[in-house]
Amino acid sequence: MSIDHQHPASTQRTEHKSFGTPDETRSFERGVAEILTVGGTPIGRLVLQPGWRWSEHVKPIAGTDLCEAPHFQYHVSGELGILMADGTELVARPGDVTSLPEGHDAWVIGDEPVVVVDWWGASNYAKP
Template sequence: MTQTPPMTQATEHKSFATPEETRSFERGKVELVTVGGAEIGRLTLQPGWRWSDHVKPIAGTDLCEAPHFQYHVSGRLGVRMADGTELELGPGDVSSLPEGHDGWVIGDEPVVIVDWYGASNYAKR
């Protein structure tokens, strides 16, 4: 008779409909949930949002110093790295951004991103 090994971790379910924490800033917000010991964020950025205009005053750094590993749900996001490299990211894209970048919404559609790494430090002093 085969035995099933005991579960070492409980099943978890969270929803961004009821985030554990929300950080709002001009033209945007990040909603956070913790699942499996990891903090996951959903960023919603409105047209006209730019990190250097709307989050830089909160972070107190010249560029965003939070690295990100993220899935782009909707909208288009421009990114400029400290070395001058520029990217345009959109729905279905997965990106890994090291620290040291600026970002902005391109066009008239809000940007929605799910961030598996870096959101816990986003828009935080």
């Protein structure tokens, strides 16, 4: 009996990239967004320093009242407070996964930098 071990993604070419050498870097006050494109999809790593808040440090770049980039993120380190436009508030911690629609503010809680890997929305983050 023969078993076909081909995965649907096997028709794509193999890629190996590192956030140590991102394809694009966007710096803003108290933070940085590092973007890789793998398999034709942008993936971002956001590193946010203590004291960072979207409404203070990215809002002037985005020009919107709230962050309008939706996110699908894995939280690697630090604690991130999130307030949605509808009033929903949560704290994301290491190991959490969040799916955030557009319309939110966020801030670093405490003295540890926040690191998140963002599979959705990173390509538009901190872009004027």
